[in-house]
Amino acid sequence: MNVATESEPDRLVYSAEELLASDKYKEPLIANEVRCHGGFLDDGLYLSPRTLHRAPAIDAWKRQLARQGHELIDLSRDLTPPQYPNVAQAKLLLNHGVREPIVRALTIISIVEGFGAMIRDVRVPRLEDLFVGGVEGTALAHLRGGLFEAHARDESGYRDEGGHKQMWEAARDEALENPKIPGDVLMSIMGRRRRRQKTGPVFPEIEPKLERMLAFMSQVMVIEIFAEGTFEWGIELLSDPEVSANPKSASGMVSYIQQDEKPHVEYLRTALSEARARTIRTVDGKEIAGKVVIDEFLHRIIHAMTRERQRDQRDDLRENLIEAMKVAKNPKALLEEFDSLDEAWRPPAEIGFVSTRSPAAA
Numbered sequence: 001m002n003v004a005t006e007s008e009p010d011r012l013v014y015s016a017e018e019l020l021a022s023d024k025y026k027e028p029l030i031a032n033e034v035r036c037h038g039g040f041l042d043d044g045l046y047l048s049p050r051t052l053h054r055a056p057a058i059d060a061w062k063r064q065l066a067r068q069g070h071e072l073i074d075l076s077r078d079l080t081p082p083q084y085p086n087v088a089q090a091k092l093l094l095n096h097g098v099r100e101p102i103v104r105a106l107t108i109i110s111i112v113e114g115f116g117a118m119i120r121d122v123r124v125p126r127l128e129d130l131f132v133g134g135v136e137g138t139a140l141a142h143l144r145g146g147l148f149e150a151h152a153r154d155e156s157g158y159r160d161e162g163g164h165k166q167m168w169e170a171a172r173d174e175a176l177e178n179p180k181i182p183g184d185v186l187m188s189i190m191g192r193r194r195r196r197q198k199t200g201p202v203f204p205e206i207e208p209k210l211e212r213m214l215a216f217m218s219q220v221m222v223i224e225i226f227a228e229g230t231f232e233w234g235i236e237l238l239s240d241p242e243v244s245a246n247p248k249s250a251s252g253m254v255s256y257i258q259q260d261e262k263p264h265v266e267y268l269r270t271a272l273s274e275a276r277a278r279t280i281r282t283v284d285g286k287e288i289a290g291k292v293v294i295d296e297f298l299h300r301i302i303h304a305m306t307r308e309r310q311r312d313q314r315d316d317l318r319e320n321l322i323e324a325m326k327v328a329k330n331p332k333a334l335l336e337e338f339d340s341l342d343e344a345w346r347p348p349a350e351i352g353f354v355s356t357r358s359p360a361a362a
């Protein structure tokens with residue numbers, strides 16, 4: 001069973017152990033004295049963790065989907081809201097000695113990465129019974145058997161190895177020389193999460209566990225895709241020697257995280273595309289097209305997140321901005337300059353996924 005995947009690129013069935021297996025690295029990745037996941041080959045090339053079989057497996061499931069004539073879910077890059085503060089605004093603050101808001105923004109990113117471990121708690125129902133034709137040899141069939149667990153370990157670390165949470169902390173601490181971390185960061189983002197309302201099931205005819213799983217995966221996929229904007233922001237900001245004490249290692253760390261995210265986006269879009277291509281059995285003995293369900297979730301999540309993400313990032317920053325700016329020589333002028341660098345952005349009218357169940361669609 002342990003034949004190298006390279007020799008059988010079309011293999012569709014893997015054990016959890018295989019999906020969690022890493023390559024043999026020459027050098028481990030050490031960040032801020034913490035041993036992190038992944039590592040380097042002889043030529044200094046960084047290899048993401050747990051991709052020895054996971055990467056070729058995802059490729060094989062994708063090729064199978066294409067062979068069957070189904071499309072892979074794709075989100076337009078135009079949908080990604082810009083990062084707030086933008087790079088110019090962040091540099092302006094740092095150049096004026098106003099560091100707290102940027103320390104805060106980077107700390108929030110590290111905490112949110114750590115939240116990614118929640119994916120291992122998603123309850124997976126018996127998918128082979130719920131999809132017409134079953135799920136054998138698909139990404140869907142491997143969610144519980146390795147894919148969710150690999151994702152969780154990548155985000156929050158595993159045993160004595162750090163993951164993305166620790167890697168973002170290291171990037172922050174190297175660039176900004178071990179800054180003081182505000183004590184209320186976690187509390188403030190948790191408070192906002194609690195204020196958000198939960199809505200009832202959108203598809204009462206579907207097994208509730210299946211609805212929750214597909215909705216959660218859709219949400220995580222959109223977060224992962226939008227995060228690409230955060231990585232570009234982090235690399236541009238932390239690689240600038242004017243504001244970063246260790247431009248090379250701090251931005252390098254963010255680029256390793258960026259590379260690690262690829263399998264997350266890819267397995268989620270593959271599994272959701274598989275669900276979208278199938279027919280779902282309902283609890284009342286009928287059937288519903290997977291496309292209707294997945295497109296509904298994607299429509300709702302993208303609609304909400306293109307609005308909330310900007311609002312959240314603004315709230316996070318502006319709550320303490322005026323206070324933090326007091327360390328500058330002329331806080332009022334600084335605030336004016338900061339706001340003048342703002343970029344207006346509106347979510348595109350076209351999301352690309354159709355809602356058939358929202359009140360507006362009726």
Ligand SMILES: [Fe+2]
Pocket residue numbers: 113116154155164257261
């Ligand atoms: Fe991550």
Ligand SMILES: [Fe+2]
Pocket residue numbers: 116155224261264
């Ligand atoms: Fe991720």
